[in-house]
Amino acid sequence: MSDTPAIHAHQFDDSVQQHEASWLGMWVFLGTEVMFFGGMFLGYTFYRTAYPQGFAAASNHLDIWLGTINTAVLICSSFTMALAVRAGQIGQNRLVKIFLCLTIVLGIVFLGIKFTEYYQKFEEHLVPGWDFRFEGALVSSAEIFFSFYFAMTGMHAVHMIIGISLLTVLIVKATRGRFSASYNTPVELIGLYWHFVDIVWIFLFPLLYLVGRHLG
Amino acid sequence: MNTPHVVSVKLYAAIFGALLLLTLSTTGMAFVDLGGDWNAVAAVAIAIVKALLVILFFMHVRYSSPLTWLFVGAGFFWLMILFGLTMPDPLARNWLTPVAIR
Numbered sequence: 001m002s003d004t005p006a007i008h009a010h011q012f013d014d015s016v017q018q019h020e021a022s023w024l025g026m027w028v029f030l031g032t033e034v035m036f037f038g039g040m041f042l043g044y045t046f047y048r049t050a051y052p053q054g055f056a057a058a059s060n061h062l063d064i065w066l067g068t069i070n071t072a073v074l075i076c077s078s079f080t081m082a083l084a085v086r087a088g089q090i091g092q093n094r095l096v097k098i099f100l101c102l103t104i105v106l107g108i109v110f111l112g113i114k115f116t117e118y119y120q121k122f123e124e125h126l127v128p129g130w131d132f133r134f135e136g137a138l139v140s141s142a143e144i145f146f147s148f149y150f151a152m153t154g155m156h157a158v159h160m161i162i163g164i165s166l167l168t169v170l171i172v173k174a175t176r177g178r179f180s181a182s183y184n185t186p187v188e189l190i191g192l193y194w195h196f197v198d199i200v201w202i203f204l205f206p207l208l209y210l211v212g213r214h215l216g
Numbered sequence: 217m218n219t220p221h222v223v224s225v226k227l228y229a230a231i232f233g234a235l236l237l238l239t240l241s242t243t244g245m246a247f248v249d250l251g252g253d254w255n256a257v258a259a260v261a262i263a264i265v266k267a268l269l270v271i272l273f274f275m276h277v278r279y280s281s282p283l284t285w286l287f288v289g290a291g292f293f294w295l296m297i298l299f300g301l302t303m304p305d306p307l308a309r310n311w312l313t314p315v316a317i318r
Contacts, residue, residue: 023280024287031291038295042302049306052253068243072236079232082223082274089222188276195274199267205239206259210246214255 056212
């Protein structure tokens with residue numbers, strides 16, 4: 001990398017330092033994302049501690065298999081994203097585009113399954129504030145669970161949509177030949193973002209779909 | 217310094233396989249009653265292992281500079297403060313409440 005002609009902004013000593021600074025900046029941003037999602041995870045944990053039975057009963061109304069498939073789809077997309085970054089590092093521009101396209105397709109599949117689940121919840125009257133119906137005495141705590149469900153998976157879906165948009169920009173840039181083995185930082189940084197969104201789902205899946213399954 | 221480290225496809229594939237296996241095992245484990253709140257503990261423990269695999273390998277932290285480790289660690293240290301200072305209160309309150317009426 002340091003052998004290639006310098007393509008760094010003037011405030012940096014060299015492209016290695018610029019690269020390091022870019023990564024640190026991205027991690028600072030992801031730190032703010034940890035804070036953002038952390039607050040919602042804390043809210044979930046707090047209310048689940050207060051209403052364990054209501055949360056378990058409500059959680060059993062989610063489709064565990066759609067959740068498992070979606071988790072697998074997202075892990076596949078992280079794998080293709082990692083391969084896209086790798087292809088960028090070794091300067092294989094064609095592979096970068098192919099793997100970015102695959103990542104987008106998998107992201108859209110995830111959102112499609114998520115949309116199907118949302119649609120089912122509307123049909124089953126499980127959307128808080130929208131003629132919410134839940135049998136038994138746990139209706140209030142079940143409504144709190146579904147509030148967290150829609151807030152957390154909704155914010156996650158927004159991040160997915162942003163991620164897909166960013167990946168589209170990357171494909172356009174790759175098509176214009178903006179990346180090479182010596183400069184592919186945008187691919188790497190958006191890769192970090194994509195993996196972070198994957199990690200959020202890795203925690204959402206067990207907390208929303210799996211708690212209380214053994215009781216149901 | 218943070219010179220790009222090219223990870224082999226083989227290692228990425230191994231991590232990918234491990235993540236899929238862990239996903240299946242966490243779904244399978246959900247149907248088994250482990251007693252108490254151990255189902256949630258097991259599910260979150262598996263999620264932490266999966267997250268670590270993604271962070272260390274897919275996100276290249278394993279090959280990154282100590283400064284990167286510090287930045288990554290700061291985010292999760294903050295998360296520990298958030299949960300560590302908040303949760304003792306609701307958890308301790310429930311010690312005094314019989315499970316049946318919660």
